Amino acid sequence: MRLFFTNTSCTALLFGALSLLTTFSHADLPQDSRRAGGIAVIEVSSDTTTASFGDRPVVLVVEDHKKYAIVGLPITIQTGVHLLNTDKAHFDFSVAEYAYPEQRLTITDQSKVAPDPEQLARYQREATEQAIVYKKFSAIQTTHFTKFIWPALGKISSTFGFKRFFNGEPRAPHAGLDIAAGFGTVVLAPANGVVVQTGDYFFNGQTVMIDHGQGIVTMLCHLSRIDVKTGQTVKQGGVIGLVGKTGRATGPHLHFSVSLNNARVDPLLVLPKNQNDGQVTTKDIQ
Ligand SMILES: [Zn+2]
Structure with missing residues (x-):
C-alpha cells in the first residue's frame, strides 16, 4: 500500500495532526449511516488534504480514484x-x-446499580485515561481501516447504542458490540496498529486499546488474559489475548468498540458482514 504524507514537518499539535492526514489507495469504504453513533462517508475533491469535524481531524481515504472523508x-x-x-x-x-x-432492568441490589464513591472515582480516573487515547490522531499508517476483521467470532449478544435503564435510571448507551465468544477464545487484532493502552478497568475489565492511525482507535474488553504490551506493534489477525468476563460482565464475551475522530461508532459499519471474511487461520499468524 502506498501512502502520501502531505506534510511531516509541522509541530503544532492540531495543525500537525491535520497536516499528517494521509490518503489510502483502494480502501473499502465503511457503510454510510448518518445517525448518532453512525458514520458519514462524504466525497470530497481529490485535491483535499485535510478535513475536520468539530474540533477533530477526520480521516481521508481514496477509493476508485475518489477521495472521501470518513466522519464518526x-x-x-x-x-x-x-x-x-x-x-x-x-x-x-x-x-x-x-x-x-431500549432495555429496562429491575435490580434489587442498589449497590450494583450505582457504584460507591471509591468505585466512581476509580472509574472517572480510568475514563480520563481512555479519553486521552481516543483523542489521538497519530500519523501511524498501518491499515486499510475498513478492511477490519472480526476480533472474535460468535453470536452478537448486544448491539451498539442499546439504551439501558436500571430501575428506571438511564445509563450511558452501549458504546460497542458484544460478541459472545466462549471463555478462552483467542481475541485478534481487527487491523494493524500499535497497542496504546492496556489495563484492568472497573467496568471494562482487562482491556486493550489499539491505535490504527488517523484517529481510528479500537478497544477490546473483559479479557481473561492480555498477550500484548503498550507500545507493541500488532498485525491484523495477531493474538491480543483471550475472551473472559473481567470487569462488569455477566458472562464471557468480547466488548469491541471502534472510535473515529473521537466518536464511538457502531462497529458493524466497519466490520465485514460475514464474520469469516478476511479471517486468517491460526497457522497463518504463527
Ligand atoms: Zn459491551
Whole structure:
C-alpha cells in the first residue's frame, strides 16, 4: 500500500495532526449511516488534504480514484444539519433520527446499580485515561481501516447504542458490540496498529486499546488474559489475548468498540458482514 504524507514537518499539535492526514489507495469504504453513533462517508475533491469535524481531524481515504472523508458521528449528536470542513470546501450533511432499542432492568441490589464513591472515582480516573487515547490522531499508517476483521467470532449478544435503564435510571448507551465468544477464545487484532493502552478497568475489565492511525482507535474488553504490551506493534489477525468476563460482565464475551475522530461508532459499519471474511487461520499468524 502506498501512502502520501502531505506534510511531516509541522509541530503544532492540531495543525500537525491535520497536516499528517494521509490518503489510502483502494480502501473499502465503511457503510454510510448518518445517525448518532453512525458514520458519514462524504466525497470530497481529490485535491483535499485535510478535513475536520468539530474540533477533530477526520480521516481521508481514496477509493476508485475518489477521495472521501470518513466522519464518526458521536452517539450524543443532535439530529439535523452538520458541517464537515476541509481545506478546499465545506459540506453540509444531515444526521437523521434513529431509535436504538431500549432495555429496562429491575435490580434489587442498589449497590450494583450505582457504584460507591471509591468505585466512581476509580472509574472517572480510568475514563480520563481512555479519553486521552481516543483523542489521538497519530500519523501511524498501518491499515486499510475498513478492511477490519472480526476480533472474535460468535453470536452478537448486544448491539451498539442499546439504551439501558436500571430501575428506571438511564445509563450511558452501549458504546460497542458484544460478541459472545466462549471463555478462552483467542481475541485478534481487527487491523494493524500499535497497542496504546492496556489495563484492568472497573467496568471494562482487562482491556486493550489499539491505535490504527488517523484517529481510528479500537478497544477490546473483559479479557481473561492480555498477550500484548503498550507500545507493541500488532498485525491484523495477531493474538491480543483471550475472551473472559473481567470487569462488569455477566458472562464471557468480547466488548469491541471502534472510535473515529473521537466518536464511538457502531462497529458493524466497519466490520465485514460475514464474520469469516478476511479471517486468517491460526497457522497463518504463527
Ligand atoms: Zn459491551
